[in-house]
Amino acid sequence: MxxxxxxxxxxxxxxxxxxxxxxxxxxxxxxxxxxxxxxxxxxxxxxxxxxxxxxxxxxxxxxxxxGSKGNPNIDRELLVSKADELDRTIHELVAMRDGLRHAAICSAPSHMECPKFRRLLGLAQSGAIRSKNTGKLPQKRR
Known part of the structure; x- marks a missing residue:
């Protein structure tokens, strides 16, 4: 073909x-x-x-x-490692989703007065929250 x-x-x-x-x-x-x-x-x-x-x-x-001969030799350890990586990503995404939902309905007068939002700011400042695409802190858009 x-x-x-x-x-x-x-x-x-x-x-x-x-x-x-x-x-x-x-x-x-x-x-x-x-x-x-x-x-x-x-x-x-x-x-x-x-x-x-x-x-x-x-x-x-x-x-x-x-492989090059058409006979797959799938690395099972690599599969387990990728599954573990996906579990970590899922955990991080769930935490981000929950943070966004909280920020959307938070009853604090401003987000800067919300203890949960302040904790997220602290995590971002310490580098614990990273951009998914680069592994770096997200950059401001211009």
Missing amino acids: DIAEVAKRSGVPASTLRFYEEKGLISSIGRQGLRRVFNDSILERLALIALGRAEGFSLDEIARMI
Whole structure:
């Protein structure tokens, strides 16, 4: 199946397929003119990549787990580690959600007079609250 058909059937853009091939995540079996040709098993491999990405694994981690020969060798310890990381993230997100809900209904005259909000400020100042994207304190938008 050529790259256009793989892109159509998988929903993965051809540019991403070429990138995945450069990274060693997938490999073509040849060319038909200028177009790359892939084995039918490419769709399952792309599904494995999509699953790994959805679960938060890096492309390098996914490459190690799915191997180059098409026989996945999934690292169970890495799965447990990722699950633990997700548990920590869930805990942090629940705490943030609860803090936002409290701030929305807090009866204190101002948020600066709310003990719970003041505790959150202290956590942010100490660095205990970090931005999810960078691991750094969130920056002000300009």
